Amino acid sequence: MEGAAEVSGVLGILERLDRRWVFLAMALAVAGPILVMGLTRKTLPETPTDASRAVFRAVQSLPQGSTVLLAFDFDPGSAGELEPMGVNMARHCALRGHKMVFISLWPLGGQMIDQTIEKVIRADFPQLQDGVDFVNLGFQAGNEQVMRVVLTDFKRAFPTTKSGRATADLPILQGVQRIGDFALLASVSAGYPGSKEWVQYVVSASGGKLPMVSGCTGVQTPQLYPYFPGQISGLLGAIKGAAEYESLINAWVMDPANAAEWSGRGAASGAPMVLPPKYLEAQRRMGPQLGAHLLMVVLILLGNLVYFAQRRAQRRVAA
Amino acid sequence: MSEEPRSPAIVVWAIIVLAIAAVVGLRMGFGDGMGRAYAERVEMRATVTSAASPGSERFVEWVEWRSVPPVEFTRAVRDNPAQERVQLSIAHTAGLWIAALLTLAIFSFLYRDNPAYRLAEAIVIGVSAAYWGVIGVWDSLVPKLCGALAHGWTAAHILPNLPSPTVQSQIGMSIALALGVLLLLRLVPAVGGVSVWAMAFIVGITAGAKIVSHVESDLLAQAVATMQPLVQPADGGLWTGATLWASLPNVLVVIGVLCCLTYFFFSVEHKGVIGGASRIGILYLMITFGAAFGFTVMGRVALLSQRVEFLLDDWLWLIDPLERRLLDGVSMIVGTGGVW
Amino acid sequence: MMRIVALAIASIAGLVMLLSPFFPRLESVGAQSSEIFNVIAAIAFILGAGSLVKVNVSRVSRRDAGWGYAFVTLLCFVVTLVIGLGKIGVPPNPQFAATPWAGEKDAAGSAFAWIYEFVLTPITSTMFALLAFYVASAAFRAFRAKNREAMLLLGTAFIVLLGRTFAGVWLTDGLPDWASGLRLENLSMFIMQVFNTAGNRAIIIGIALGVTATSLRILLGIDRSWMGASGGSS
Known part of the structure; x- marks a missing residue:
């Protein structure tokens, strides 16, 4: 607090407010909407940005059967933001009939991939075969140097799958010698190493031949904007980006006119298209975002009211 | 974190904590309860072919318990009340409660530093260090280092279809092993000085790679991205x-x-x-x-x-x-x- | 002598990495060097674990303040290590059922997977979640419009905070089409794509210049600070 002048009244109470009350307000601002949305199962509408639409287009425009490299460079510490992105990227690829090769440069990333495979592929696309339509190559140590190796020899950097199968004779990797042989690089990134390093070490070195899309944390998003749309074709920023991407896929899947375009369970069996609630996770998480952001705005306003009251009190004392 | 709340505030906080405890108590006592996890019994069977006698086959059988949501248990009991396929999982239920208590222990730091928070912190430091070490061993060292330098043993015991290493990779992994041992010598103060050679390799590789990547991606490409036409003619x-x-x-x-x-x-x-x-x-x-x-x-x-x-x-x-x-x-x- | 060898190793290794993208014959040497680095990086995990054990063993043996927590750290470390390296509770690998150690270390149902799901995940993710509270507290205590620059920062934060949620849509949905650029969601994207891009691009270019200069100094042996006390700058 500046100076000795004290503010009286409500602003004085705010000036001396214990920060635990701010913590409690934040807890309520987040828990309240979660309870309401959890009980009502409603979500807020989303208006996708160009950056999110670009991610959707990048996956959508690939010919069916393309092989996509999905780099899950995150761990449970950032799963709240990034898991919905990973889930929706895998889901979109599976719906479009793309082959998926999952890798991670974060030690706990292999587990995040397993969770995504369990949640999306094994649950909703049981016809897809491990090693043929998708594969989890797990984690490799070395950060950017792994990227340097995959530039020339992909299987050298990832000699086995996470479950211990050699990659040399893996059907899904037939025709993949180097990373440039993939149709798309989709990076889900929590920090270092992540999307920024993929741009620096791989996308630039490929001379723009390997398109890349990124889904990243809120902290990373502003830092990655300079690479979009030149070096990164599409960008999902924080949970909002995930919610926008999720809503784009949902709108596409739920439109009966598009059923022929995707290879999903519903289209194959002619069953009515019902959206499982797990594919509304990112949009549901925008509820607590709204509560918390409004609280932040109120806190900044109140903090500044206290500040200006302090200044006025100081001037009065000085006079 | 030395800021202490005043006494009326302590009463309010005590009420909040009691309210949370009451919600937990009510959930445990009424309705459908809380915090239970279920698992499904899956019989697994794999065929094993002997390399010595290709015609002979034997089976290996085991049981796996896979996590399922509570609704699976409800359905299974509704279909057959005597069923044993889906059961309450003691391990996962205990895990769920431990996870919840650890979550609350970390959140308790918001009130003030306390033994519960410190305990959770001590646990995560120990667990994550070992976890990273284990992953480094099984995911990187075994397939790459052991796969190159002790291929026969690795293929027989851990990774059966790992391809034979090339001479080039064996030489590379020998160098890696030597530098890795030098690096580990940092833990021994008497001879720790030699670890500077391993450090030199790490620093040199990083520096060399960074020059190329940063100039190419962050200097040239970003400069090019900035050189856009200043006038964008529109319709009209x-x-x-x-x-x-x-x-x-x-x-x-x-x-x-x-x-x-x-x-x-x-x-x-x-x-x-x-x-x-x-x-x-x-x-x-x-x-x-x-x-x-x-x-x-x-x-x-x-x-x-x-x-x-x-x-x-x-x-x-x-x-x-x-x-x-x-x-x-x-x-x-x-x-x-x-x-x- | 040890320092000269170290400088030579750093320079040669760096030079290989610097030149390998430009000479196809050096490509495989560069990849080989990177692969050696990757294995050393994995060994560094063991070094990190070793350092942790060393520090905590000395804290426990000296009965330092909080030695009980150091003991808990050591205990958790040993238990996780034994479970992970011993593949305790790991079911056989269906593809290689005859191979004794082929099971996946963190297969569903294994003890290692249990530690991941019920110990590591809740603690690490909650620790990161704590920051939400401190950001709120900082916004209330320190986010003050003291001058023009601070007001600009504050105003941008307002627009982004509101524009990236439904509040932005709700507040400015009534604006006519010709003023659609002023809708909070559009305004926040304009800020990101123009002002934020320009600011961060300058930072990126500045960092690139700094990294290149520092790396060159290391390769030329001018910067030896990485050697610690025995190194120094020439």
């Missing part, structure tokens, strides 16, 4: 509001990059034109930091939401957004008597 001609509006972003980006770079340029005194440009640069940077703040808030709140969802959904069973219990909100709280 060059001197229209639409053209002005379409051209504005590129003009602002070019001005911003140049002014910010001027601000970072400390070899010249920031006076006159340079001073003016650097002041504009500061304004751009302030906007940049404001945007970064907004996105940081967004990121942190998403992480908090996930933990609160865990407590309210997985543990307390107060909400069911993923329809894992297939009950509406009211039934979950007052109960249906079906799940237990």
Whole structure:
């Protein structure tokens, strides 16, 4: 607090407010909407940005059967933001009939991939075969140097799958010698190493031949904007980006006119298209975002009211 | 964290803690309960062919318990009350409670530093160090180092279809092993000095790789991305509001990059034109930091939401957004008597 | 002598990495060097674990303040290590059922997977979640419009905070089409794509210049600070 002048009244109470009350307000601002949305199962509408639409287009425009490299460079510490992105990227690829090769440069990333495979592929696309339509190559140590190796020899950097199968004779990797042989690089990134390093070490070195899309944390998003749309074709920023991407896929899947375009369970069996609630996770998480952001705005306003009251009190004392 | 709440505040906090405890108690005693995990019994069978006698086959059988949502248990009991396929999992239920208590222990730091928080912190330090070590061994060292230097043993015991290493990779892995041992010698103060050779290799590789990547990606490509046409003609001609509006972003980006770079340029005194440009640069940077703040808030709140969802959904069973219990909100709280 | 060898190793290794993208014959040497680095990086995990054990064993043996927590750290470390390296509770690998150690270390149902799901995940993710509270507290205590620059920062944060949620849509949805650029969601994207891009691009270019200069100094042996006390700068 500046100076000795004290503010009286409500602003004085705010000036001396214990920060635990701010913590409690934040807890309520987040828990309240979660309870309401959890009980009502409603979500807020989303208006996708160009950056999110670009991610959707990048996956959508690939010919069916393309092989996509999905780099899950995150761990449970950032799963709240990034898991919905990973889930929706895998889901979109599976719906479009793309082959998926999952890798991670974060030690706990292999587990995040397993969770995504369990949640999306094994649950909703049981016809897809491990090693043929998708594969989890797990984690490799070395950060950017792994990227340097995959530039020339992909299987050298990832000699086995996470479950211990050699990659040399893996059907899904037939025709993949180097990373440039993939149709798309989709990076889900929590920090270092992540999307920024993929741009620096791989996308630039490929001379723009390997398109890349990124889904990243809120902290990373502003830092990655300079690479979009030149070096990164599409960008999902924080949970909002995930919610926008999720809503784009949902709108596409739920439109009966598009059923022929995707290879999903519903289209194959002619069953009515019902959206499982797990594919509304990112949009549901925008509820607590709204509560918390409004609280932040109120806190900044109140903090500044206290500040200006302090200044006025100081001037009065000085006079 | 030495800030102590005043006595009336302590009473309010005590009431809040008691209210939370009451909610937990009520959830345990009424309705469909809370915090239980279920598992499905799966009989596994694999065929093993002997390499010595290709014709002979034998089977290996085992049982796996796979996590399933509570609704699977409800359905299984409804179909056959005597079924044993889906059961309450003691290990996962205990794990769920431990996870919830650890979550609350970390959150307790918000009130003040306390033994519960410190215990959770000590646990995570030990667990994560070992976890990283184990992953490093099984995912990197075994397939790469052991696979190259002890291929026969590795293939026989761990990775059966690992291809034979080339001489080149065996030489490379021998160097890696030697440098790795030098690195580990840092733990022995008497001979730790030799680890500087391993450090030299790490520093040299990193520095060499960074020069190429940063110049290519962050210097040249970013400069090219800035060199966009300043005038973007729109429909209706060059001197229209639409053209002005379409051209504005590129003009602002070019001005911003140049002014910010001027601000970072400390070899010249920031006076006159340079001073003016650097002041504009500061304004751009302030906007940049404001945007970064907004996105940081967004990121942190998403992480908090996930933990609160865990407590309210997985543990307390107060909400069911993923329809894992297939009950509406009211039934979950007052109960249906079906799940237990 | 040890320092000269170290400088030579750093320079040669760096030079290989620097030149390998430009000479196809050096490509495989560069990849080989990177692969050696990757294995050393994995060994560094063991070094990190070793350092942790060393520090905590000395804290426990000296009965330092909080030695009980150091003991808990050591205990958790040993238990996780034994479970992970011993593949305790890991079911056989269906593809290689005859191979004794072929089971996946963190297969569903294994003890290692249990530690991941019920110990590591809740603690690490909650620790990161704590920051949401401190950001709120900082916003209330320190986010003050003291001058023009601070007001700009504050105003941007407002627009981004509101524009990236439904609040932005709700507040400014009524604006006419010709003023759609002023809708909070559009305004926040304009800020990101123009002002934020320009600011961060300048930072990126500045960092690139700094990294290149520092790396060159290391390769040329001018910067030896990485060697610690025995190194120094020439």
